[in-house]
Amino acid sequence: MAVLLTVVIGINTSTAQTTPFVLGETQQFSSSILNETRTLNVYLPDGYAPAGNTRYPVIYLLDGSANEDFIHIAGIVQFLTMIKQLPPSILVGIANVDRKRDFTFPTTVKKDKADFPTTGGSENFIRFLDKELKPYVQQHFRTNDTSTLIGQSLGGLLASEIVLKHPAMFNNYVIVSPSLWWDQESLLKQAGKLPEGQASVFVAVGKEGKMMEEPAQQLSGLLKGRSGMRVNFAPLPEETHLTILHNAAYKALQWLNGVK
Template sequence: MRLLLAILLIVTIGINTSTAQTTPFVLGETQQFFSSILNETRTLNIYLPDGYTAAANTRYPVIYLLDGSANEDFIHIAGIIQFLTMIKQQPPAILVGIANSDRKHDFTFPTTVKKDKDDFPTTGGSEKFIRFLDKELKPYVQQHFHTNDTSTLIGQSLGGLLASEIVLKQPAMFNNYVIVSPSLWWDQESLLKQAGKLLAASPAVHVSVFVTVGKEGEKMEAPARQLGGLLKDKPGMYVNFEPLPEETHLTILHNAVYKALQWLNGVK
């Protein structure tokens, strides 16, 4: 009897194993294209909304994510977009995660601080990277995907520094900005010191800007507050400075993006 039960168990396990099937769980797609401005091939991670087809005529807003590598922020930000779309607090959107090759180079302008130059010798490439975003990346996405006229840029830390530089110098490049814990301390806060003049020189544009910072020390918190105040004074800018003191520099991005996308879509 025991032998019969053992045989039946082995057969059952064999049947279950042989009938089990596995298929890849596909979150998005990866594309690579060569940038003439940067003189290198760049990688994009793309999340497409449920029901997206190349043959359909539906057009979607695009959310551009700095630090968008698969092992950085692409996966959890895609999850936020999927969830907010599912609960109808966010319209279906395309997420473009921009994978890094050298973020310290791409996200920073040249510094006069000798220690920073010595510690991070590749820094100072933001001017080219901003041109890449404007002249190559955005046209590439518009050509290859069904996009509408609404675009959002998300950046944290050095990525927040880059987003701040864009909103101060070329605010019309995106409709919406999510600026999280911006590293405005860079080059002895030179960007912040120029902010008033840059805003005065830029044309009036209608853009929305969400700025936040966590419990990260005055070196991070004070400049973020100041940036939020300066942007609020610019005609045409709709600004929400919402500190998240329960978050740290390591934990803030996920909750910040969740709140920012709700705010951008009018969720109270």
């Protein structure tokens, strides 16, 4: 099923015709790990040919529903490719079913449990990403060995958990306004006991208050202290929690590809 926009052709609305403007395609597949059907929104680069020889890097986008971040991040990918600041890439938007369940690990904080009763499923979701989603994408699309994960807010918490616990799962991480306050910052507190690995990581935070800004900076410092980690911490004080993702993703994809 295609992800569609509508283009109106003609001036006289009584005789106007419309044709679909195809932004990407939507695929659904069954996850045995999550025991549910998951939806993917996929943007393919210009010139992509299923039977061709060219293979492409993949950008995995959390909060990737059409009414969340898929459309505007696809625009960034298309534009940066057009101006040759990003190699032609496949964008895979992972549509949400229950982001509070999927993006959080169990918490000991009673208020968090009461406010977010379905939480605590990140370990399962990480297995889904690694054992089902990535193999599915590799099987159905012409991919190469380069992969990037983009996550913001609770999605940034999940991306932080992956880069700290399973750093080799992706080559690149774009972590925006991560909700590291979760479970009294327990993820940061255990970071010293977690495995090291190689990855490029872009961490961004806006003007979002001490609870968001200080843990993001701390995460960046922890990662910079690890051998094999290439890290860029980007404070964006002109942005808020609601506005930051677009600008941060633009800057992150430039930096990951050597554009200063």
